[in-house]
Amino acid sequence: MAASVLEQGEDAFRKLFRFYKRRNPPPDFSNVLDFSKPETHFGKVFTTDLSTSAVSDNAAHKCGLHPVRKWKAFSLDGYPGFIFITNPFLPGTQRYWVKQCLKTYTQKPNICNLDMHMSQIETENLWEKSLPGMRLKDSVKRAPKTLLEKLRWVTLGYHYNWDTKTYSADRYTPFPNDLHALSEKVAAICGFQNFSAEAGILNYYHFDSSLGIHVDESELDHSQPLLSFSFGHSAIFLLGGLSREDPVTPMFMHSGDIIIMSGLSRLVYHAVPRIVICTNSHPVPQSLTEEFRNENPEDSIVQTVSKEDWEICEEYMQTSRINMTVRQVLKIGAVFPSEASNKRTVKGQSDAYYDNHEENGTSEIKRKKDV
C-alpha cells in the first residue's frame, strides 16, 4: 500500500517535471507563481518580516544590497521556513556575482564537472582559455564550445563528493570571503545570526538544462538554512514536500532572486525542469544591463566589473542562468564523524549526482536518477 501511494506521488512530481520541461508544444505557465506579482497569488503568498536591524545599511551596501527595509520577502502557504526574496541587489551589482562565478570561482583549487574527465592542467584558468572562443561567438555562431560553455557545476569550500554524497575534512579549500559575507548577511536578515557558509554548489544552466528532483540532505547541520541565489535567465523552480507524494508548487526564479530553505522546508524535494528565455528587448535580463558605480571601492566587497570582463560575461549570459547554493555543513564547533559513521543512507531520488552528457548535440546538466 505504502509503496503504491509513493509511486503515484513520485509520478505526480515526475509528471509535473516533464510537463514544464516539454518543448513541443511549450507548457502553459499560468500556474507558475511569480513573486514579482504577489498580488495575483492571494491566499498563497504572504509578505514576511525580516530582521531589519540585523544588517546596517552600510554593511548591506558593501555587499551590493539595498537597505533591508526596502527588501520584499515572502512566505508560502504550506511551506514553513521557506522564504522568497525578490531581487534585493543594488543596480549593477549582480554583474559582480556573475563575473565571480565565471572568472574567479572557476579557478583552482575549486572543483568543476570538467575535472571529472580532464586533467588539472587542461581545466585550470578556464576563463583565460575560453576568451578567444567567447570573443568569436558574436561573429561565428557555430564556433566550437569553449570550456566555459561546457561548465556545469563548481564546488566551493567543502567540496561535495558526488559519488559518496558526503562532505569531508580532506576535501576542503577556503570558502570565498565575498560569498561568505553575502551569505552571512542574507542569513542574518532571515533570522539566522550564526550561519557560516562552508560549502557552495554553483550550477550553470543553458536553455536546454534541467536539474532533477532531489533533497539536499548531505549537510550535517539541518538547523541551518540553505541559501540559493539566481542570476541570468529565469528558471521554473518546483518546490515539493518532505516526501515525494506531497503537492508541488511551481514558481519562477528571476535574476537576483534569493530562496531560503529552512526549518520544515530545509529538506523538501525540489527541482529545476526548465530555463525560461526572457522575452524583453534585451539579450540578457534587464537587471544585468545596469552598471554599478562603486563610490567607495576600498570599503566595498562588491566591485565594478571591467568593460572587458563584462563583454565576455554578457555573451555567456545571453543563453544562461547561474545559481549559487550556499550551505553550512557542520554545527558550529563540530567536526566530521569518523569515516564509518559518515556513510549515509540516502533517500531514494535524493542523491545529488550530476551527469554531464550530450543530448541532440547540446550539452545538458542533469542529476543522475533524474526523471
Ligand SMILES: O=C(O)CCC(=O)C(=O)O
Ligand atoms: O538552480 C537552482 O535553482 C537549484 C539548485 C539546487 O537545488 C542545488 O544546487 O541543490
Ligand SMILES: [Fe+2]
Ligand atoms: Fe537543491
